[in-house]
Amino acid sequence: MxxxxxxxxxxxxxxxxxxxxxxxxxxxxxxxxxxxxxxxxxKYKVETNRFFDNWFFSVGGGAQVLFGDQSDLGKFGKRIAPALNVSIGKWFTPGLGLRLQYSGLQSKSFSSEPSAYSKPHMLSEGYYQDKFNYMNLHGDILFNISNMLAGYNPDRIYDAVPFVGFGFAHSYDKPHLNSLAFNFGLINTFHVADAWDLNLELYGMGAENKFDGKTLNKGLDVMLGASVGVTYKFPQRGFKPAPDxxxxxxxxxxxxxxxxxxxxxxxxxxxxxxxxxxxxxxxxxxxxxxxxxxxxxxxxxxxxxxxxxxxxxxxxxxxxxxxxxxxxxxxxxxxxxxxxxxxxxxxxxxxxxxxxxxxxxxxxxxxxxxxxxxxxxxxxxxxxxxxxxxxxxxxxxxx
Missing domain, CATH: 3.30.1330.60 (OmpA-like domain)
Known part of the structure; x- marks a missing residue:
């Protein structure tokens, strides 16, 4: 002090x-x-955060699995698809932030009959494999519960950051379906340097039933995944604790x-x-x-x-x-x-x-x-x- x-x-x-x-x-x-x-x-109060303070940029990659109509026909391992996410955001307080994220890349599933995203030939197991490229553009509210519960500490090594948000998913393959999406997850943040964080993000997306090109069952199509990435924090970074x-x-x-x-x-x-x-x-x-x-x-x-x-x-x-x-x-x-x-x-x-x-x-x-x-x-x-x-x-x- x-x-x-x-x-x-x-x-x-x-x-x-x-x-x-x-x-x-x-x-x-x-x-x-x-x-x-x-x-x-x-430690629970900080100085006023100016507009250009505490902006960050994140990028990560990993794997994801779709839980949709008939996706369980094939083996789980063949449903694992690559994932990518790119984010930009700002922390308004040590416990509350917003970000805009572009995520997605590829989805894999299966169908008993040809669907919009099925490959033309039936597999030997008697079903079709579905695969399509997509993106999910969404805005999220970030909650740093470590700072909320234990107070702001710029020297803390690990922070737990749950998030929720909304956006829409778009298929790059025909018929180019668009679906509203709900997003949720947990970012495990490890502070490795003043300007850099290492992130393990566990996330989920709930999209409209038409997301996977089929509407055989009721309910949402759900994508679950994990990614590893890095975050760069632009200057000015960090908060000034307010005097008690x-x-x-x-x-x-x-x-x-x-x-x-x-x-x-x-x-x-x-x-x-x-x-x-x-x-x-x-x-x-x-x-x-x-x-x-x-x-x-x-x-x-x-x-x-x-x-x-x-x-x-x-x-x-x-x-x-x-x-x-x-x-x-x-x-x-x-x-x-x-x-x-x-x-x-x-x-x-x-x-x-x-x-x-x-x-x-x-x-x-x-x-x-x-x-x-x-x-x-x-x-x-x-x-x-x-x-x-x-x-x-x-x-x-x-x-």
Missing amino acids: KKLMFALAIASISSATFAQQSNKSQNAIVSESVDVMEVPVD VDAMMALTASQMDAINAALAQQIEQNRQLKAQLANTPNEVVTEQVTVNQLTPVPQSVFFQIGSATLPQNSTVNLQQIANLVKDNPGIKLKVTGYADSDTGSASWNKQLSEDRANTVANELVKLGVNKSNMIISGMGGVNTLTPPAFNRRVIIEAQ
Whole structure:
């Protein structure tokens, strides 16, 4: 996971106590600290996939067997025919994709009487052999159940990809029959390189009864087969995992707790020092105490893609901000919303950024901050941070 420097508290604490007594001085300083943390990601969510990302091209070859009218008259081995498939497609998410496939090549069967695709001479066994060339053009929906169930992992070696689709089958031999077809199967994908996959595809096609040139029986003509092939994945390939906004807000809360603990410790040190000076007799004491001096450090609230709904756990940090503002009435807050320019139109992002800023401002009002002490604005879509999810935020600054 990428690392990011978080400045997650609205106030850094700089507190000093100076006492002069008989040319003696004492000083207490608490310095600010900022932690470097790993950004948590959600393995079930990814960044927006652009149109030209994650396209692929596949080719494979194998064997197939027709289960149609009277196909069982001959031996199974003599019904095995060569198969070919060529595909182009795109993954829209790690779990969902579409492809267009050209498949088929040859079909073999048998008939008790001459059919449209029978050879002219009867075999010695007393039946005719059928053979014809065909193609099946179909569109399929791909489901990567490995990514759906276990989350996106670009380093996974094997993925199971079931598919279903529809198309039509066309015979290249007379009488050139066309049949509607239903397609289904399982692609076993083995990732051998960043751009290349090795595939074992198990597939089936259910076509209209006329597909094999005979309509002696009711029901579909079914083609079952297997092929081995390769897939090339065009650049840009792969997905960027989306940051886990809820987990990020939880990290923010833990850092805010540390800041508050440091503040309480400094106040106690100042109290003890003040008590020591008050108990010193017959001395002129000049004391200067500064507690809870605020330095504006931005705080971010991150949002899910396309959403202006306040994330879970964000109110924990907003409550801390509200408390500090109530303790320091002179502070004004600048609340600025943003969207990521990689997603949506400029007008949509402008409105979304304003909605996010107003959402945070309204929550601060609920927590006791006067809205007149806030400057609220939306800056539209930006691309200042990477990954783009970090641009879907509201920044709160003390003025």
